[in-house]
Amino acid sequence: MGKIKLLIILLAVFVFCLLSSSHLTVATESSQDSQKKDKSTVVAYYFHGEFRCSNCFTIEQYSREAIEKYFTEQLKTKKLTFQVLNIDLPENEHFIKDYQLVTRSLVITEFKNGKQVRWTNLAKVWDYIKDRDAFYNYVKTEVQKYLEGR
Numbered sequence: 001m002g003k004i005k006l007l008i009i010l011l012a013v014f015v016f017c018l019l020s021s022s023h024l025t026v027a028t029e030s031s032q033d034s035q036k037k038d039k040s041t042v043v044a045y046y047f048h049g050e051f052r053c054s055n056c057f058t059i060e061q062y063s064r065e066a067i068e069k070y071f072t073e074q075l076k077t078k079k080l081t082f083q084v085l086n087i088d089l090p091e092n093e094h095f096i097k098d099y100q101l102v103t104r105s106l107v108i109t110e111f112k113n114g115k116q117v118r119w120t121n122l123a124k125v126w127d128y129i130k131d132r133d134a135f136y137n138y139v140k141t142e143v144q145k146y147l148e149g150r
Contacts, residue, residue, distance in 0.1 A: 042080045042146045044139075045107045047095060049088045056104045059125050060084060062132060063106050066139040074147060106139070110146050120146075 044067055046060045067075070067082050074080035085092050087101065099107050099121060109119040122142055128135035 039079075040110060040112045040149070041078065042074075042143065043109045043111065044080065044082045044143060045095070045099075045105075045109065046082070046084045047087045047092075047099075047101055047105050047107065048084065049086065049104065052104075055126075055129055058129055059104060059106065062129075062135045063125070063139060066136040067143065069136065070140045071143060071147070080143065080147065108142055108146050110149075118146075 044063065046063050048056050048060065064082060064084075067080070071080050075082070085095065087093060087095055095101065099105070099119060101107075101121070103126075106122045106125050107119055108122060110117050120142060122139065124138055125135060128138055
């Protein structure tokens with residue numbers, strides 16, 4: 001009978017420790033989340049639809065390449081992220097209204113304290129589609145403005 005009581009006590013202590021450690025983990029994650037919200041971040045969104053022409057693929061490719069080439073450190077630290085989203089999906093349709101999209105687009109946005117504070121649709125990507133260097137420089141210049149808070 002004594003062994004059963006000891007086993008029950010050990011089991012209770014184990015469960016208590018397990019619950020306590022998961023509580024601490026949740027608290028730590030919450031404080032990390034709040035720290036993330038307290039800083040400024042920039043998101044480069046490339047929006048496409050179900051149907052994608054060769055130019056749409058090129059804009060996505062050049063956008064990704066330019067951002068990865070010039071902003072490696074900012075991507076690593078999550079100061080900048082690049083996201084490709086299909087606006088034909090129901091969960092993404094709101095972006096059409098949010099960013100006044102009329103075609104496939106690269107949009108740069110800035111978030112402070114978890115809230116969007118400004119955005120720019122880089123409409124000239126269509127003008128530079130046949131000139132990779134000009135495209136890269138355009139994206140580099142516009143993203144840099146957001147990262148510098150200009």
